[in-house]
Amino acid sequence: MEKTKEQIFQGVRDCLVNALGVSENQVTLDSSLVKDLGAESIDFLDVVFRLEKTFGIKIPRGDLFPENLLTNPAFVKDGKITPAGLTELKRKLSHVDFTSFGESPQVSRLSDIFTVGMIVDYLAEKTSVKAKI
Amino acid sequence: MSTTEIHSNGRKRLEGDVAIVSGGSRGIGSAVVRKLASEGASVVFTYNQNKESAEKIVSELRAAGAQVECLPCSIRDGESVKKVVEGTLEKFGRVDILVNNAGIIRDGLFLTMEEDAWNDVLNTNVGGTFLFSKAVCEHMVFQKKGRIINMSSMVSKTGSVGQANYAASKGAINAFTKALAAELASKGVTVNAVAPGLVATEMIENVKGLAGDLTKRIPCGRFAEPEEVASLISFLASKEAAYITGQVILIDGGLSLQARR
Numbered sequence: 001m002e003k004t005k006e007q008i009f010q011g012v013r014d015c016l017v018n019a020l021g022v023s024e025n026q027v028t029l030d031s032s033l034v035k036d037l038g039a040e041s042i043d044f045l046d047v048v049f050r051l052e053k054t055f056g057i058k059i060p061r062g063d064l065f066p067e068n069l070l071t072n073p074a075f076v077k078d079g080k081i082t083p084a085g086l087t088e089l090k091r092k093l094s095h096v097d098f099t100s101f102g103e104s105p106q107v108s109r110l111s112d113i114f115t116v117g118m119i120v121d122y123l124a125e126k127t128s129v130k131a132k133i
Numbered sequence: 134m135s136t137t138e139i140h141s142n143g144r145k146r147l148e149g150d151v152a153i154v155s156g157g158s159r160g161i162g163s164a165v166v167r168k169l170a171s172e173g174a175s176v177v178f179t180y181n182q183n184k185e186s187a188e189k190i191v192s193e194l195r196a197a198g199a200q201v202e203c204l205p206c207s208i209r210d211g212e213s214v215k216k217v218v219e220g221t222l223e224k225f226g227r228v229d230i231l232v233n234n235a236g237i238i239r240d241g242l243f244l245t246m247e248e249d250a251w252n253d254v255l256n257t258n259v260g261g262t263f264l265f266s267k268a269v270c271e272h273m274v275f276q277k278k279g280r281i282i283n284m285s286s287m288v289s290k291t292g293s294v295g296q297a298n299y300a301a302s303k304g305a306i307n308a309f310t311k312a313l314a315a316e317l318a319s320k321g322v323t324v325n326a327v328a329p330g331l332v333a334t335e336m337i338e339n340v341k342g343l344a345g346d347l348t349k350r351i352p353c354g355r356f357a358e359p360e361e362v363a364s365l366i367s368f369l370a371s372k373e374a375a376y377i378t379g380q381v382i383l384i385d386g387g388l389s390l391q392a393r394r
Contacts, residue, residue: 042274042316042320043319045274046274046320049271049275050275
């Protein structure tokens with residue numbers, strides 16, 4: 001059965017609490033995984049493992065969080081994501097709204113796009129697709 | 134079984150833990166299997182060709198009340214490695230300790246060393262360590278607890294004539310140990326390596342004439358017993374070692390000091 005967004009949020013929150021050691025009330029839809037919840041690189045994989053187990057789905061690596069993008073010189077120049085990099089990001093992360101980030105695509109701001117709400121949206125799309133199949 | 138440490142709470146040091154030991158049918162590996170089992174861990178160990186010897190260890194340890202399994206495995210084959218980890222999870226439901234012990238040597242002077250001997254040693258020793266670590270990592274990160282202990286060697290630090298391939302493989306394992314330790318530390322998973330000097334195994338027994346001369350170079354005046362290496366591994370696998378990670382610990386009786394006796 002298709003889950004409601006609230007149910008998805010609760011599942012995501014539990015995963016984040018277990019993976020990052022944060023308290024439930026720190027996790028809101030707007031929380032940034034890096035700035036607000038203190039996630040580091042290994043945590044992103046840990047979160048993916050937990051989401052897979054909680055929601056019974058397979059999340060292809062790089063699908064929810066991009067991998068190896070910042071090491072590609074075609075995608076990063078002078079501390080900014082290049083237009084080609086932005087196109088690649090949008091292609092890989094179709095569930096993310098890049099409007100705000102695109103106005104000033106500093107690499108240092110990239111972590112801002114990884115919010116709890118972004119994970120919920122991804123899972124809503126993913127589990128709905130799964131339900132339709 | 135070797136000496137068992139019973140803690141004040143009446144529990145053995147590794148009680149409730151599940152360990153995988155690659156290459157546990159002989160030498161240091163079998164001593165590690167015995168030690169971990171005696172400390173209360175459930176142990177799954179792999180063997181390559183020594184089925185008879187592996188089954189004998191299983192029977193002996195089960196008779197002493199331990200939970201021990203042995204499985205055939207080619208550590209260079211990802212599918213074979215996965216089967217061992219999946220088999221362990223199916224039987225015991227978790228993996229807390231991985232000892233990457235299995236390895237090979239194909240010694241020879243570098244000038245005459247065939248590419249095949251180089252690849253064989255690197256692919257087995259480094260490749261096997263990579264594959265097993267990869268197969269258990271996700272589970273350890275998920276349970277926020279794990280101990281990975283890699284078998285290195287003193288020659289990774291000192292070099293050794295006729296062992297360019299083996300020394301390179303162990304040096305790679307040292308670097309791998311440190312990199313993986315840095316990645317996994319925040320998830321409660323420690324990664325360390327143990328680097329023995331000369332250990333009194335069957336392999337060394339076979340060249341006893343040579344062994345006599347070697348002993349004179351060891352400050353402690355003797356080879357290590359496999360059980361001494363196993364004890365260090367058992368400690369690194371325990372709760373007491375939770376704050377030790379990314380280390381390559383020499384256990385060589387002072388041999389690497391190159392001190393004169």
